[in-house]
Amino acid sequence: METALNLTFIVLLVATAxxxxxxxxxxxxxxxxxxxxxxxALMWQRLQAPDLALxxxxxxxxxxxxxxxxxVFKTRRREEEE
Amino acid sequence: MKRVxxxxxxxxxGVLLLYVxxxxxxxxxxxxxxxxxxxxxxxxxxEEETHTENVITxxxxxxxxxxxxxxxxxxxxxxxAVLAVLGRERRGRIRGFVDRSPVPSxxxxxxxxxxxxxxxxxxxxxxxxxxxxxxxxxxxxGAIIGGSMIIFTTVFGLYESSRRIPQKVxxxxxxxxxxxxxxxxxxxxVGGGNFLTYAWPHAARGLQPALVxxxxxxxxxxxxxxxxxxxxxxxxxxxxxxxxxxxTA
Amino acid sequence: xxxxxxxxxxxxxxxxxxxxxxxxxxxNIIKKLIGLNIMETSVFFFYISLGYLxxxxxxxxxxxxxxxxxxxxxxxxxxxTGIVVxxxxxxxxxxxxxxxxxxxxxLDVDRLMREEEPAAEGAAGEGEGGA
Numbered sequence: 001m002e003t004a005l006n007l008t009f010i011v012l013l014v015a016t017a018x019x020x021x022x023x024x025x026x027x028x029x030x031x032x033x034x035x036x037x038x039x040x041a042l043m044w045q046r047l048q049a050p051d052l053a054l055x056x057x058x059x060x061x062x063x064x065x066x067x068x069x070x071x072v073f074k075t076r077r078r079e080e081e082e
Numbered sequence: 083m084k085r086v087x088x089x090x091x092x093x094x095x096g097v098l099l100l101y102v103x104x105x106x107x108x109x110x111x112x113x114x115x116x117x118x119x120x121x122x123x124x125x126x127x128x129e130e131e132t133h134t135e136n137v138i139t140x141x142x143x144x145x146x147x148x149x150x151x152x153x154x155x156x157x158x159x160x161x162x163a164v165l166a167v168l169g170r171e172r173r174g175r176i177r178g179f180v181d182r183s184p185v186p187s188x189x190x191x192x193x194x195x196x197x198x199x200x201x202x203x204x205x206x207x208x209x210x211x212x213x214x215x216x217x218x219x220x221x222x223x224g225a226i227i228g229g230s231m232i233i234f235t236t237v238f239g240l241y242e243s244s245r246r247i248p249q250k251v252x253x254x255x256x257x258x259x260x261x262x263x264x265x266x267x268x269x270x271x272v273g274g275g276n277f278l279t280y281a282w283p284h285a286a287r288g289l290q291p292a293l294v295x296x297x298x299x300x301x302x303x304x305x306x307x308x309x310x311x312x313x314x315x316x317x318x319x320x321x322x323x324x325x326x327x328x329x330t331a
Numbered sequence: 332x333x334x335x336x337x338x339x340x341x342x343x344x345x346x347x348x349x350x351x352x353x354x355x356x357x358x359n360i361i362k363k364l365i366g367l368n369i370m371e372t373s374v375f376f377f378y379i380s381l382g383y384l385x386x387x388x389x390x391x392x393x394x395x396x397x398x399x400x401x402x403x404x405x406x407x408x409x410x411x412t413g414i415v416v417x418x419x420x421x422x423x424x425x426x427x428x429x430x431x432x433x434x435x436x437x438l439d440v441d442r443l444m445r446e447e448e449p450a451a452e453g454a455a456g457e458g459e460g461g462a
Contacts (some may be wrong), residue, residue, distance in 0.1 A: 010342040011391050017346055021353045026361050033365050040372055044401045047379050048389045050217035050413055051138050054209070057433045058225035059418050065312055065370065066232045067341060070320050071425045073179055075432040088355045092348050099344040102333040110385035117384060118402060123400040125390060126404070137390040137401070141408035153412040160419030164426045217391065221415050309415070316422045320429065 009043050024079050026072045034065035130282070131292040134214035136223040139183060142219070145279040151267070154259040154305060161256060161312045164319055171244065178240030178321040183282045187195055187237045195237045202230035209308040220259070220302040224309025240321055247314060255311040262304025267298050339380035346373035360428050360438045364421060372416045375410045382406040 016036040023029040037060030045053040107114040124145070125137060132140035142150050156282040208227035213219030235243040266278070273282030334341060346369055364374025382403030388396055390404040432438060435446050 001359070006359045007338070010338065014342060014345055015351070017132055017349045020365055020369070021349060021362070022092065022358070026359070029362065029365055033368065036369070040376065044378070044379055047383050049379050049385050049410075050389050050391075051136075051222060052375075052379065052414070054222045055225060055411055056412050058222065058229050059414055060368075060372070062229040062232060063225060063317075064418055066317065066346055066422055067235070067320060067422055067425050068361065068365070070179070070317070071428055074320075074429050075361070075438055079362065085356055090356070095351070096344060096348045098336065099347070102339060103337050103340040103344060106333070106337060106340060108333065109337050109339055109380055110383050110387075112384055116343070116381055121403050121405065122398070125401050128393045128404075135392040136391070137404040138408050138411065141404050142411060146408060149409075150412060153416060156416055157419050160423050163423050167426045167430055169422075215391075215393065217389070221411060221413075225415075225418075252356050312419075316426075320422075321428055 005026060006046065006065075009039060009046065010027040012039050013043065025077065027069065030065060030072060033068070036063045037061040037064070044068055094225070098310055099282025114287055119142060130286070132298075133291045134217065134298060136219075137215055139214045139298070139302075143298055145262075147267070150305075151263045154263055154308070157309065158257060158260050161315055164309035164316050168319045168322075170249065170315075171240065171318050177323050178235065178318075179220050179323055180236055180321065181239040181241065195233055199230050199234050202233075203227060206306070206310075210302050213296055213302045214295065219308075220305025221309055223302075223306040226315065227306070228313030228317070230309075232317055235317065235321065240318065244318060247311075252311045252315055255307050256315060257308065258311070259305045262301055262308075266301050269297070334362075335383065339383075343377035343380065346370075358440045359367060360431070360440060363440075364424055364428070367424075368417065368421060373453045374412060378406040378410050 013036065016032055016039060020029045020032040020036060023032060037056060040060065041053045041056040044056060084324075088152055089171070090111060095105075116146060124141065126135045128140045132144040132156075134140040134144070163277075206223040209218035210220055210223030231243060231247065234246070267276070270279040270282070275282055280297045281290055284294060333385050350366045350368075350370030350373060353369065355362060357366065382405065384400065386400065387402040388400055390401040392398075405412070425437050430436065433441070435443055437446070438441060
């Protein structure tokens with residue numbers, strides 16, 4: 001049961017990382033990256049690191065995402081083609 | 083060509099890393115070197131030595147105080163560099179890119195954010211002040227305060243939120259983490275110990291635990307306030323707009 | 332067999348490789364920064380997994396917590412400061428990205444390297460047309 005839960009989280013982590021890398025739309029990539037951070041926070045709670053989970057949920061999923069979103073809005077949303 | 087070459091390189095690196103992982107000791111085993119050498123001493127003596135029930139807070143602020151002091155300086159330097167690159171927002175008429183959003187936020191969102199932000203800040207104050215007995219501490223609480231102000235700014239705009247936390251309040255508080263840390267460290271010297279020792283040898287024996295606890299809480303509050311103000315200032319510097327950029331952006 | 336037991340470590344390595352691939356291959360700077368963040372998080376994940384004990388509890392002396400069953404507090408303390416440093420690195424990099432776009436009107440690394448002189452107005456207009 002424990003292992004199944006851990007494996008689910010890890011599969012979700014790798015999947016969200018790949019999706020964040022592959023997304024052509026930068027805003028979508030940033031939002032998927034915030035989901036990745038949130039899953040990472042849950043994973044750290046499972047690894048008995050509540051301090052880190054708190055920090056990651058606030059910093060990774062909150063502050064970093066908003067800074068990325070601000071940058072995307074101030075520059076351009078689509079990635080340039082080859 | 084370049085893409086194939088880098089893919090090949092990364093695949094080779096991955097195989098190498100996995101090979102190393104395969105020869106590492108099993109995870110979670112109490113007999114691994116990471117769990118047997120220094121750690122039992124930290125875990126058993128931390129409570130009496132640092133007077134903090136949360137061992138992580140004890141390690142961050144007490145055993146590795148130098149580390150954390152340097153790290154706080156890094157955050158401050160990052161803020162200084164961001165301000166040097168982007169500039170601070172002007173005091174008079176200031177706008178952010180959210181202010182001229184084509185879709186104004188709805189009444190429900192505005193009411194809920196106005197309702198929630200005080201509670202978020204209350205929670206972060208609890209997180210900072212209870213850092214030594216429960217999960218939490220200066221960095222966590224500061225990040226939560228920064229997050230609450232980010233929500234407020236994205237809904238109400240830069241003008242409103244910089245009225246709530248004006249520049250002349252933020253600017254002196256940004257360095258508070260570094261200053262408080264350094265002052266508490268120097269207080270250790272005054273008390274007859276080393277730099278950043280919270281326990282003063284010359285103080286009365288019965289005074290010791292209360293002293294350590296209160297100094298720790300002081301440093302936590304300094305880090306929390308300083309971290310929050312640094313985050314808010316970075317956000318404001320990035321979100322603000324200048325007239326000539328508003329044309330192209 | 333050991334690899335199957337240490338699947339946390341293997342996942343951290345996989346995430347590191349994904350991040351490194353993004354940093355090397357993708358040409359958009361914001362994408363590169365996302366990859367850098369993924370790399371950072373994977374290293375943090377590896378550290379925390381190293382400190383974990385089977386059936387461990389968080390290192391907080393609350394109630395009747397047994398010190399022998401607590402997980403390793405040192406990686407957690409290191410990574411806590413690491414997260415905040417990663418945030419400040421990201422903030423600085425993003426502010427430089429904003430400045431770069433103001434000057435050159437593009438976020439494509441190849442195009443930035445080809446661009447010789449900063450042509451602020453023209454490049455920005457051209458970039459808008461290309462999008």
